[in-house]
Amino acid sequence: MRRGALALAALGLLLAWQLLAWGVHRPLLPGPFVVFQTFAVELPGELGANLAVSLWRVLASIALALLLAVPLGLVMGQSERVNRVVSPVIYLLHPIPKVVFVPIILLFFGIGDFPKIFII
DSSP states (O other), X not given: OHHHHHHHHHHHHHHHHHHHHHHHOSTTSOOHHHHHHHHHHHIIIIIHHHHHHHHHHHXXXXXXXXXXXXXXXXXXXXXXXXXXXXXXXXXXXXTSOGGGHHHHHHHHHOSSHHHHHHHO
């Protein structure tokens, strides 16, 4: 029942998208079939290369986060002294929107793969 409802909802969204594209009839909003066709044509070329680079950055950032955060969390859980030192920093930095750090990170690390991985 759920899969059928999900498929029906997806079909309904595609249909609404297509009807809206026909109604607007401008290049600003192409229909889903035009988008899927263009995606299939562009994927083997530059789009695929850019997707591969983005995937590499995401996987590297996840690995970096795991390598740093898991040991730090384990140490914080075992040592009350480390927890008292590190917890306030985490609690102060956590509510700040991460986009605020982007110019600072780019200023210190430049433009390349590492700052992008660090930001992710």
